[in-house]
Amino acid sequence: MGRVFTQLWRDDQGALIATEWVFVATILVIGLVVGLKAVQSAVLNELEEVAGAIGAISQSYSYGGSSGCCAFSNGSSFTDNGPNTYPVTTCTRSGDEQGTTCPD
Numbered sequence: 478m479g480r481v482f483t484q485l486w487r488d489d490q491g492a493l494i495a496t497e498w499v500f501v502a503t504i505l506v507i508g509l510v511v512g513l514k515a516v517q518s519a520v521l522n523e524l525e526e527v528a529g530a531i532g533a534i535s536q537s538y539s540y541g542g543s544s545g546c547c548a549f550s551n552g553s554s555f556t557d558n559g560p561n562t563y564p565v566t567t568c569t570r571s572g573d574e575q576g577t578t579c580p581d
Contacts, residue, residue: 536555537557538553538555539553539555540553
């Protein structure tokens with residue numbers, strides 16, 4: 478068994494091929510790192526665009542109140558005026574053209 482290890486230790490055939498494989502593997506790893514960095518940048522840009530599109534969705538709503546048979550309910554509305562703007566919600570009664578302030 479020791480003779481086989483000694484023979485393998487002294488054998489230098491294929492050393493050049495092993496060195497070439499190390500160079501090829503190094504070039505592939507460098508290319509892989511650069512390629513993954515490009516993919517990461519592209520994915521990040523796409524996610525930023527999706528976040529911007531979601532943030533640009535208007536969340537405004539409005540619905541009128543209703544009344545009948547000695548009872549009524551107030552309506553409500555919200556106007557989305559852009560980022561970080563939160564206007565006061567107004568209440569409207571059915572048939573009322575102008576909004577009245579919601580009761581506390």
